[in-house]
Amino acid sequence: MKNFIKNKIVFTIILLLSISVAALAQIKWEVPKKDNDKISFQMFNEDMANDGRLLYELSCASCHGVPTETNYALMVPSPGDPADEVMQNQTDGSLFYKIAVGRDQMPKFEDVLAEDEIWNIVAYFRSFNPSYIQPIPDLDGIVIPEFDVELAYDENVDKLVVKVKADGSTGLDVEVSAFIKTMFGKYALGKTLTNSVGIAYFDVDSKIPGDSLGYLTTIVKVKKGYGFKKVTEKLQMGTPTTKISAIAGRHLWSTDDNAPFWLDFIFHATIIFIWGAMFIVIYQLRKLKKVV
């Protein structure tokens, strides 16, 4: 028996030691130097931070909580609050890398979020840090193109037409990706390069339900080198749809007129019957009291 207890103690000590070694090994999250030094070529602005906030609320808040409220999930290692020093003292590149690559319970987002979306999240994180100064990219001969983007829908061929100008002239070989905003996120129409006249086409399924006039919120991103632009516009590309409440016609209490007659009848008859039964019982009880 004594031996058994001794074995148990030794076993427990070994277990505790290995757990703490594992925990210690996890505390430091090494970020390769190249990634640590990476910076955004776009200066963070309110628009980016706002987009980052929406993405954060959708994909991150369940574990990281509401920034500044330290109400993140209890996990080991801790996810942490984006507004805390631990995150704010890291470089933009380090945050980008950790979001993109993930580790253990921290999911890997590089296959889910586009590069600009991850930067938008970093911009959102930085909006909680008044002393943050964004590093300015050393452009040394690199020219960042300024884009002009025009969207149109050609209903004869069901195509979204994106016309791109870079620095005032035809935008050749510009990477264009297009999306349609849906209730739960966005639906990708595809990614392509502009042709020799600076135009990119995307097939659109005109059966996609739009608003009551068939408008769809269309998001187009153009990218070349370090140049980037995002345009959001409503285009009449979908099928006009009137939204009907999900419970319309199914909810006995709010829309009585949709209930069949027999259901209405049974419902009211039951109420009258129950009240009647209670009334009779109370009446009889009173009689009983008089007798006693």
Ligand code: HEC
């Ligand atoms: C399922 C829970 C979960 C979700 C969802 C999640 N995270 Fe995390 N996150 C974690 C955990 C746990 C850690 C700590 C991981 C570690 O240190 O190994 C972490 C770590 C991080 C870190 C590094 C923190 C540090 O101290 O260095 C960043 C940055 C981060 N998450 C950002 C995000 C962003 C942005 C999203 C959404 C796009 C997100 N996380 C979604 C759980 C999550």
